[in-house]
Amino acid sequence: MILVSACLMGVDCKYNGKNNKSLEILELMKHKQVIPVCPEQLGGLTTPRLAAEIQGGEGKDVLSKKAKVLRKDGADISEAFIKGAEETLKIAESMGAKSAVLKARSPSCGTGEIYDGTFKGKIAKGDGVTTALLKMKGIQVLTEESDIIIALTNR
Numbered sequence: 001m002i003l004v005s006a007c008l009m010g011v012d013c014k015y016n017g018k019n020n021k022s023l024e025i026l027e028l029m030k031h032k033q034v035i036p037v038c039p040e041q042l043g044g045l046t047t048p049r050l051a052a053e054i055q056g057g058e059g060k061d062v063l064s065k066k067a068k069v070l071r072k073d074g075a076d077i078s079e080a081f082i083k084g085a086e087e088t089l090k091i092a093e094s095m096g097a098k099s100a101v102l103k104a105r106s107p108s109c110g111t112g113e114i115y116d117g118t119f120k121g122k123i124a125k126g127d128g129v130t131t132a133l134l135k136m137k138g139i140q141v142l143t144e145e146s147d148i149i150i151a152l153t154n155r
């Protein structure tokens with residue numbers, strides 16, 4: 001069982017009401033049982049919704065209340081992101097998922113890199129909020145751009 005960002009499977013849960021369908025993920029689904037999750041929807045946010053980015057740190061800092069997730073209009077929606085991370089963890093634990101493939105650079109789902117909080121498409125080091133919580137609980141998190149996932153479509 002692998003958790004997968006629902007937007008990567010073609011579900012229209014992205015902030016702009018669209019998706020991030022990935023050929024690599026469609027290939028992965030032929031070989032593994034996957035569980036679609038959208039942490040931002042699980043946190044109670046609507047679709048579509050305004051874009052949001054982490055400011056003042058990364059996902060683990062949001063979980064410890066040292067950084068915030070701010071919407072593009074300046075609203076603090078950190079609690080929804082934390083709730084979404086917690087609900088995603090519940091799904092992972094109840095299904096026995098030990099790994100996840102989550103959307104690269106998202107403030108919820110990013111791994112190793114996230115948008116830097118300026119809403120200018122710039123990248124900073126760090127994990128999204130959900131990724132940070134899953135990693136703390138020992139769940140391996142990859143992105144659709146991870147070599148092992150890309151290799152699936154080349155075999």
Ligand code: SF4
Pocket residue numbers: 005006007008013014015037038039040041103106108109
């Ligand atoms: S929260 Fe994750 S699954 Fe949901 S739209 Fe954003 S990147 Fe995709």
